[in-house]
Amino acid sequence: MPHTLSRFAHNSELQFAKLLDFYGIAWDYEPRSFVLEADREGKPTQAFTPDFYLPAYDLFIEITTMNQNLVTKKNRKARRLRELYPEVRITVFYQRDYLALLVKYGLEPPSQDLPADASIEPLPLRFEDPERDSGGFGSGYDGEQRGPGHRGRKPA
Numbered sequence: 001m002p003h004t005l006s007r008f009a010h011n012s013e014l015q016f017a018k019l020l021d022f023y024g025i026a027w028d029y030e031p032r033s034f035v036l037e038a039d040r041e042g043k044p045t046q047a048f049t050p051d052f053y054l055p056a057y058d059l060f061i062e063i064t065t066m067n068q069n070l071v072t073k074k075n076r077k078a079r080r081l082r083e084l085y086p087e088v089r090i091t092v093f094y095q096r097d098y099l100a101l102l103v104k105y106g107l108e109p110p111s112q113d114l115p116a117d118a119s120i121e122p123l124p125l126r127f128e129d130p131e132r133d134s135g136g137f138g139s140g141y142d143g144e145q146r147g148p149g150h151r152g153r154k155p156a
Contacts, residue, residue, distance in 0.1 A: 012065045012098055013051050019105050028053040036080045048077040050090055060090040065098050
């Protein structure tokens with residue numbers, strides 16, 4: 001479903017959804033929360049909900065462009081997710097990665113000097129195999145524990 005039918009928590013998520021839509025890549029927005037810690041009764045005390053899931057790649061993506069304290073917290077959660085759910089593939093896109101994608105694919109001018117109406121032709125978007133790509137996209141995911149999210153939008 002197109003990005004126009006979704007509500008996002010942050011503008012960076014909207015821009016990433018636009019990029020995915022442009023290239024026809026199916027995505028789910030925040031489709032699943034992973035329990036990272038639970039109390040003695042089994043009630044979740046900490047969870048992690050990655051921003052996007054790309055079904056064609058069995059890949060969760062967390063976009064982080066916030067302050068360093070939040071980046072550290074998200075890194076810790078992503079690391080814990082990998083420990084508890086080794087079958088889940090996840091990657092964290094940092095602010096530098098996010099900005100590079102925007103520039104590379106023409107969603108945002110590379111500098112203030114470029115006129116607002118200047119267009120940059122988008123290049124092909126690829127998500128490489130993490131075992132072969134040094135950028136790394138996490139570990140494998142078997143697809144068995146997918147959440148109930150709706151393609152292209154966050155459930156109401």
